[in-house]
Amino acid sequence: MKNVLTVAANTFREAVRDRVLYNLVVFALLMIAAAIFVGQISIGIEQSIIVSLGLTAISVIGLFIAVFIGVGLVSKEMDKRTLYALLAKPVERWQFLLGKFFGLVLTLAVNTAAMGIGLFLALWVVKHPLEKADLYVFVAVYLILLKLALIVALALLFSCFTTQFLAILFTAMLYVAGVFATGLRTMQGVNLAPSTTAMLHGISYVLPNFENFNVMAAVAHGGGVPGSMVFYATVYAVAYGAIVLATAAMVFSRRDLK
Amino acid sequence: MNRRALGELALGIVLALGLAGVWKLQQKIDGQQRAMHLDRDDLALRSGNVVKGLSLEYVPLMGAIYWTRVVQYFGAKHRMHDQNLELLWPLLDITTTLDPHLLVAYRFGAIFLSDAPPRGAGQPDLAVRLLERGLKVNPDYWRFYQDLGDIYYFDKKDYAKASEAFRKGSSYPGAPIWMKVMAAKIAEEGESLETSYFLWKQVYDTATDPEIKKNADTHLKLVSAQMAMREIDRLAAEYEVRTGRHASHLSELVQAGLLKRIPLDPEGYPYVLGQDRKAELSVDSPLMEQQQLLDKKMAP
Numbered sequence: 238m239k240n241v242l243t244v245a246a247n248t249f250r251e252a253v254r255d256r257v258l259y260n261l262v263v264f265a266l267l268m269i270a271a272a273i274f275v276g277q278i279s280i281g282i283e284q285s286i287i288v289s290l291g292l293t294a295i296s297v298i299g300l301f302i303a304v305f306i307g308v309g310l311v312s313k314e315m316d317k318r319t320l321y322a323l324l325a326k327p328v329e330r331w332q333f334l335l336g337k338f339f340g341l342v343l344t345l346a347v348n349t350a351a352m353g354i355g356l357f358l359a360l361w362v363v364k365h366p367l368e369k370a371d372l373y374v375f376v377a378v379y380l381i382l383l384k385l386a387l388i389v390a391l392a393l394l395f396s397c398f399t400t401q402f403l404a405i406l407f408t409a410m411l412y413v414a415g416v417f418a419t420g421l422r423t424m425q426g427v428n429l430a431p432s433t434t435a436m437l438h439g440i441s442y443v444l445p446n447f448e449n450f451n452v453m454a455a456v457a458h459g460g461g462v463p464g465s466m467v468f469y470a471t472v473y474a475v476a477y478g479a480i481v482l483a484t485a486a487m488v489f490s491r492r493d494l495k
Numbered sequence: 496m497n498r499r500a501l502g503e504l505a506l507g508i509v510l511a512l513g514l515a516g517v518w519k520l521q522q523k524i525d526g527q528q529r530a531m532h533l534d535r536d537d538l539a540l541r542s543g544n545v546v547k548g549l550s551l552e553y554v555p556l557m558g559a560i561y562w563t564r565v566v567q568y569f570g571a572k573h574r575m576h577d578q579n580l581e582l583l584w585p586l587l588d589i590t591t592t593l594d595p596h597l598l599v600a601y602r603f604g605a606i607f608l609s610d611a612p613p614r615g616a617g618q619p620d621l622a623v624r625l626l627e628r629g630l631k632v633n634p635d636y637w638r639f640y641q642d643l644g645d646i647y648y649f650d651k652k653d654y655a656k657a658s659e660a661f662r663k664g665s666s667y668p669g670a671p672i673w674m675k676v677m678a679a680k681i682a683e684e685g686e687s688l689e690t691s692y693f694l695w696k697q698v699y700d701t702a703t704d705p706e707i708k709k710n711a712d713t714h715l716k717l718v719s720a721q722m723a724m725r726e727i728d729r730l731a732a733e734y735e736v737r738t739g740r741h742a743s744h745l746s747e748l749v750q751a752g753l754l755k756r757i758p759l760d761p762e763g764y765p766y767v768l769g770q771d772r773k774a775e776l777s778v779d780s781p782l783m784e785q786q787q788l789l790d791k792k793m794a795p
Contacts, residue, residue, distance in 0.1 A: 279563040280704045281599035286563075289555040296552070416551045447552060454555045458596050 240332040248340020260298050264352045267294055268359040283363045285457040291356035292377050292453045295349055299385040307392025308404035310337040331486035338393055342386045353378035370459045377456045383474040384450040390478045394485040418446040449473055541585050543592025558594025569607050580616040601629035605642050609650045619650035640664025658682035692718045713785050716761035720782055727774035741772050
């Protein structure tokens with residue numbers, strides 16, 4: 238466990254050194270601009286646009302970090318040859334992988350938490366006094382973080398056996414497919430063969446279902462999120478993430494690093 | 496200043512001039528396009544479901560963006576006095592498909608659609624369709640019935656349906672009692688100035704958008720004027736009974752003690768008696784133009 242934590246702390250430090258958190262400035266500017274201008278160019282959607290724009294920005298910025306840095310976590314260490322020095326020490330490959338995962342997830346957690354607070358402040362500017370339901374913004378941010386953690390796991394998995402470019406492509410494709418996972422199950426109005434329907438049904442359960450983490454619409458309209466939903470989404474992320482990371486560790490442990 | 500600094504300064508000036516040139520060029524192109532009447536009214540994607548699919552999980556933001564597009568489209572057309580609002584319905588359709596819970600899009604969208612030109616698109620049927628769609632997804636939102644009642648009453652002149660909408664809305668918990676009263680009053684009397692005044696007052700009191708508030712205010716002033724003119728007509732009839740002759744000027748009613756002074760319309764202009772000896776707005780009154788617009792709207 239100590240090895241995992243050491244690698245994670247180093248990964249976090251490296252991300253900070255690489256100025257990954259600079260995106261917070263972009264986010265802050267976006268929120269300030271939205272808070273100032275939205276009321277002037279639209280009617281009656283100050284709250285919903287601040288929340289949906291803020292959550293979208295948190296998600297998209299996080300998505301870019303998760304995919305582009307996630308696929309580079311392993312390959313960068315290999316390119317710089319630091320991986321060999323590290324693995325020469327008493328560090329297992331799976332520990333290295335897990336450390337990298339937690340390091341980037343910690344970076345994303347700090348990033349999303351800061352943006353979440355920024356979003357809440359922007360919401361306070363356009364709508365005060367705030368209501369209790371507005372606190373659900375933080376629930377939405379938490380669920381976005383779970384989604385991003387799952388994407389980091391997928392990016393890590395792909396980066397263990399393919400090139401950076403292909404790993405980005407595969408992660409992005411799986412993300413898009415995962416957004417439509419529920420849609421595959423409920424596809425209507427198309428004359429599909431029963432076998433195809435069964436196959437799509439099966440695929441829809443195997444794909445990572447990113448809709449599980451999407452409560453943007455409810456929160457944007459001041460609605461609540463049931464605690465049970467948050468619990469199940471958390472369990473889903475942990476379980477699916479564990480499967481992906483275990484697979485990644487298996488692939489990485491068999492990889493010929495010479 | 497050394498040569499390098501001079502070179503950089505020259506480059507900076509060239510870049511600034513270049514940008515100014517691009518600015519000018521764009522203005523020229525804009526002017527040319529305006530002259531050629533290149534109408535940019537187009538929607539690349541008219542299917543809400545396609546836009547929804549392309550929006551991935553960011554559908555609520557897209558809904559808000561499309562709603563802003565509706566507001567901007569309607570506002571720009573209004574500003575340019577362009578009555579071609581053919582994209583209003585497709586834009587509202589996409590907006591409410593993307594975000595079926597964006598209540599404001601149904602309410603204001605219905606107003607934009609139902610109001611007669613030049614204020615709106617003059618399509619009350621589509622406004623009804625939009626609100627009925629909103630009710631399907633948001634069945635607990637009683638204000639949609641208020642909006643439906645208003646459209647049936649003011650725009651479609653279907654008093655039975657207006658009464659029915661107010662009655663349905665009044666049955667919701669939290670709905671104001673006046674909706675029940677309106678349902679009964681409209682069912683009994685159809686259109687009346689008092690009912691119109693009350694309904695416009697509700698719109699005025701609840702509207703948050705300045706344009707809609709202004710529109711309601713204009714209607715309130717017009718209805719007030721109509722009520723005042725109705726009273727003047729009654730007094731003129733009384734004058735005729737008393738004196739056996741028609742009054743040709745309101746000062747005669749004042750001299751007869753039927754009026755304390757010549758009454759003023761809500762904009763502060765005195766009412767006049769027309770050739771048909773009925774009370775009218777002064778031609779100088781800003782309400783006259785509004786009244787003419789309204790009369791045009793009422794014309795078959």
